[in-house]
Amino acid sequence: MNSTPDTVVQPLNTPLTLTTERTAAPSSDGAAAHQPDRDPRLSNKDLDPLKEQKWGSYNIFAFWMSDVHSVGGYVTAGSLFALGLASWQVLVSLVVGILIVQFFCNLVAKPSQATGVPYPVINRAIFGVRGANIPAIIRGLIAIAWYGVQTYLASQSLVIVMLKFWPSLAPLAVNEHGFLGLSPLGYVAYAILWVAQGLVFWRGMEAIKKFVDWAGPAVYVVMILLAVYLVANAGWDRVSFNLSAGKPLDFGASIPVMLSAVALVVSYFSGPMLNFGDFSRYAKSFKAVKKGNLLGLPINFLFFSLLTVITASATVPVFGELITDPIETVSRIDAPFATILGGLTFVIATVGINIVANFISPAFDFSHVNPQKISWRMGGMIAAVGSVILTPWNWYSNATAIQYSLGILGALIGPLFGILIAGYFVVSRQRIWVEEMYTMSPKGRYWFVNGFNPNAVWAMILSGVPAIASVLIPTIVGQAQWISDYSWFVGCGIGFVAFAVLERVRPHIKTGESEPVPAA
Secondary structure, three states, rough: OOOOOOHHHOOOOEEEOOOOOOOOOOOOOEOOOOOOOOOOOOOOOOOOOEOOOOOOHHHHHHHHHHHHHOOOHHHHHHHHHOOOHHHHHHHHHHHHHHHHHHHHHHHHHHHHHOOOOOHHHHOHHOOOOOOHHHHHHHHHHHHHHHHHHHHHOOOOHHHHHHHHHOHHHHHHHOOOEEEEEEOHHHHHHHHHHHHHHHHHHHHOOOHHHHHHHHHHHHHHHHHHHHHHHHHHHHHHHHOOOOOOOOOOOOOOHHHHHHHHHHHHHHOOOOHHHHHHHHHHHEEOOOHHHHHHHHHHHHHHHHHHHHHHHHHHHHHHHHOOOOOOOOHHHHHOOHHHHOOOOHHHHHHHHHHHHHHHHHHHHHHHHHHHOOOOOOHHHHHHHHHHHHHHHHHHHHHHOHHHHHHHHHHHHHHHHHHHHHHHHHHHHHHOEEEEHHHHHHOOOOOOOOOOOEEOHHHHHHHHHHHHHHHHHHHHHHHHHHHHHHHHHHHHHHHHHHHHHHHHHHHHOOOOOOOOOHHHHHOO
């Protein structure tokens, strides 16, 4: 194992390129290579470059297993049947979408793995040391929304399990007796999971890693058993894979619908995709990241998708209707042990993805706003409280709401992704001056104009407005609503091009060692 600590803390005029490989291991408290001359307004132990990186390909693989094997992933995949697609078309759409996700995850992983810093810090090299708070706050708010959605979906699953064993609680599960659209029992289940996730998060990154390492594989065991049970009860010859809602589409009509399904898959994973740098920073090498992504995305997702389609298809002959919620499926099985085992396993897996994808990232984002007053743990708790205020149960409760929500979230995430990729790969040519990201000096390389890169701000506006409009306008006018499915691609593409063009016309990012530091 090689150790080159000098690549973490570098002189001001020594760039860190992608060819640098560092081995390391994250500690539970995010131990970092701290230097006393770093500006405290930009630095704390969670935001500084890691001293060590130890995550291997299995840890990345386990991250994706927890991300994929959740109630949200299952329900989102099931919602694609509402588009009118047959099972094989849903399967193809899922796989094509995840291949796109794999490609972009490899891109976003590079800068954070090479530097050992989280997403908000790497953006200082693009947006400026002050401007980086713009993408940090936007991403933090998005993560709060996703955190609430995943907690809500898992809590509804927990409600089903509770009603299975305590039917007398049924009156408490009626929304009419609730508050702000959620029943009393719904609030109880949400609170149980809210506290459970907070306890795991509070123990630190090492505890989270251990939790994730077994949560994803556990769901595989349950899903395989569930699929075998349902197919055995139905008989393979009675399992039909034509589950489309309404009249099946012919080949020509199915192509644009499948493309929309692919776009929805990318939108669903757009959050974890943007957040992936927060986890690739812990990897011992970029090779380990790529291998973990290969195992965790196309290979793992293909198997998960097959199990999802087979299980959903088998619910029709066994229960007489299509069920796309795995918890409801296990609750229909007349075996208390199966209900407990299956229900709790899916709930635990959803807790896993929620912590890694939607708890850790906003923790970094909010800590980034004020590193000395907001710790990583406090940032995470801000996200947890915010998830309740957003009442996710009111806007992620059916297939139409799911697809609309994915469109809005994709429109917000796409520009951030496109600008980061353009800034690192095209403009900066994969060169990062690490210590320059921790200075507020007007002579600093990433000070730009009063701490902001105006090109990045303008690129955000130029890409964000049309991306959001692509979702809102078709919905309002009732025409061309298919455009909203591509909101992530609209935002990402325009953001990428806009930033690259603006930096060419009026450059602010300097990459050459002999180039002068940009003036304030």
